[in-house]
Amino acid sequence: MRKMRKLIVAGLLAATVVPTVASAQSYGEARRSEQRLREEQRDLRQAQRHGNRRDIREERRDVRDARREAREDWRDYRQSHRDVYRAGRWNAPFRYNQWNVGATLRPNYYAPRYYISDPYRYRLRPAGRDLRWVRHYNDVLLVNVRTGRVIEVNRGFFW
Template sequence: MKKHIIALLAAATVLTPVAVQAKTTPQELRRDVREIREEKQDLRQAKRYGTRAEIRDARSEVREARQEYREDKQDYRRQVNRANYRAARFNAPFRYNSWNTGVRMSSQYYGSRYIVNNHASQRLPAPGYNQRYIRHYNDLLLVNIRSGHVVRVYRGFYW
């Protein structure tokens, strides 16, 4: 009886799937793009020289490669977003305002805790002299910190 229980427990641990969260990297995304190109090239060749079944298989492989790329890209965006904003608290102690270009805002809205320093990783142009990117809830504002005027507004930048 003991042997059967031990055998069942061993089988259960071997057969139980382990949930592993794989981290997506930019290198993996580039690899996926290369795979899509190769699959498209195979599809072109199948269209020239292949049978209908080969063409159908090549199309399904291209479709699967594209789907995998979309999923990996979405995972990567989620990881980057979590990593950049995990520790910071961007919910301001004041209510949400919808800012427009040219409006003057008080200095409490662009304090040091709301400044976004990683503009290059967000694919934003470098701010000019005396300008800073400020996060206000899900909006991103380019503010002239000397005068307090809003230079540019990116609404819904952080979804």
């Protein structure tokens, strides 16, 4: 009976670890396909300098294929991590403004409902004392909540 419990516990632990390994692997695949794209573009530039028309045509085709593969890999990665890369309609009860560093916001623009509670999840640096990461449509603002002053702006963060 104890062996059975140990097997069940081991199976449950393995089931929780496997998705994190798979997500890291897909991110790595996306990065590698981007790297292949850069290599293909470098080969194309060399072929344009030294090669004949046939080599250039083949290199262009390779670059096009590598670009398509990189796009598909990133699309697959974003779809499998929808909770991190949310896209689409995110509307607030006020219209979009393009804020700049140093601007002062009214409190309704940085209300607690717009705080990003876990900045590490979105690969944002930790906010300091009295600072909060705030979502404004697809932008992310680092705001001093005591003064309302914008410290940092990341435009188009949520595509």
